[in-house]
Amino acid sequence: MKIAVDAMGGDNAPSAPVNGALQAIEKIADLEIILVGDHDRIMPLIQDSPRHTRLHIHHAPDVIGMGEAPVQAVRRKPDSSMVQAMKLVKTGKAAAVISAGNTGALMTAGLFILGRMTGIERPALSALLPVMNGWGLLLLDVGANLDPKPSQLVQYGIMGAYYCQEVYGIENPRVGLLNVGEEPRKGTPLIRETYERLQKSGLNFVGNIESRELMQGRADIVVSDGFSGNIALKLTEGLARDLMGEFKKLLMKNFKTRMAAYLLKDGLMDLKRRMDYQEYGGAPLLGLDQIVYKVHGASQEKAFYSAIQVAYNYCQKNTQTRLRERVREEEAHQ
Numbered sequence: 001m002k003i004a005v006d007a008m009g010g011d012n013a014p015s016a017p018v019n020g021a022l023q024a025i026e027k028i029a030d031l032e033i034i035l036v037g038d039h040d041r042i043m044p045l046i047q048d049s050p051r052h053t054r055l056h057i058h059h060a061p062d063v064i065g066m067g068e069a070p071v072q073a074v075r076r077k078p079d080s081s082m083v084q085a086m087k088l089v090k091t092g093k094a095a096a097v098i099s100a101g102n103t104g105a106l107m108t109a110g111l112f113i114l115g116r117m118t119g120i121e122r123p124a125l126s127a128l129l130p131v132m133n134g135w136g137l138l139l140l141d142v143g144a145n146l147d148p149k150p151s152q153l154v155q156y157g158i159m160g161a162y163y164c165q166e167v168y169g170i171e172n173p174r175v176g177l178l179n180v181g182e183e184p185r186k187g188t189p190l191i192r193e194t195y196e197r198l199q200k201s202g203l204n205f206v207g208n209i210e211s212r213e214l215m216q217g218r219a220d221i222v223v224s225d226g227f228s229g230n231i232a233l234k235l236t237e238g239l240a241r242d243l244m245g246e247f248k249k250l251l252m253k254n255f256k257t258r259m260a261a262y263l264l265k266d267g268l269m270d271l272k273r274r275m276d277y278q279e280y281g282g283a284p285l286l287g288l289d290q291i292v293y294k295v296h297g298a299s300q301e302k303a304f305y306s307a308i309q310v311a312y313n314y315c316q317k318n319t320q321t322r323l324r325e326r327v328r329e330e331e332a333h334q
Helices: 015-027 039-046 070-076 081-090 103-114 150-168 189-199 211-216 226-251 255-263 265-275 301-316 319-333
Strands: 002-006 032-037 055-059 096-099 124-129 137-140 174-178 204-209 221-223 283-286 291-294
Touching (some): 002 081, 002 301, 015 301, 032 081, 039 055, 055 081, 081 103, 081 291, 124 150, 137 226, 150 301, 174 189, 174 226, 291 301, 301 319
Parallel strands (some): 002 096
Antiparallel strands (some): 124 283, 283 291
16 A cells, blocks of 8 residues: 655654654555655655665655645645645555645645545545543544535534544444534524534434533534634644643642652653644545545654554545445435
């Protein structure tokens, strides 16, 4: 199996994606990775690896910057690492794309080059969040579609539920709807109509979820418009980062607190691991016709390794084909 990695995307490129790819090659025997980007910057990072024969470089001289306008950047930079990685999947030379680059450009390139899955009106950008109880939470959409229709939010629930079932082995995953209150009649007209549709959808719909309940493990998937979902995601990420930082400063304050930190070391390491987005790797852009994973822009090599591993498992199970079938069944049912 071959997976294309955008080696120039993200704040720590090319070292982070390349080193993550090297880790994945060490762990997964039948995996090959195509590193897409500047050959002269990538080659020195892999030439000393004993397994670099399963790493291939696809030269792409251009890079789409984080601050560039997505549509213009994709159109003006056909030789960028992100666009070239998408084309490798389009032509069947790779099974999936992984990138930490410009999120808007990644979705735009996915739509332009790979297209939408039949039956899906608008793809969604998902994110994996840590929770206090359970495996985690898949939140979608977190920025791809700021003004969705109720039918699109229901589709997000269908795709998210099937993804969690296939990738994480969750039987009958619980689907919630992000809202300002738990009552069915709360929220905007969009949210109220979506609530009614989700109740009739056949999904394991558990009702409205307030943002303060996101990390309590009440649902496995929470659907949202892209505007609200993006705010919830960034608030959660920022809060986790800042709390862990303050906690560390408190425990290093004096000898007594350092002794307490030593005694609590195992529990603190477990908490840090659960709150670290790099443990979760990437999140899929659900609704595209092929497999694309987005990795956090500030990711180090651990996140790329985790994303490659998840993408490999997804491809091994042929999940995308079954997801297409599930979407067609739901479309016929409605």
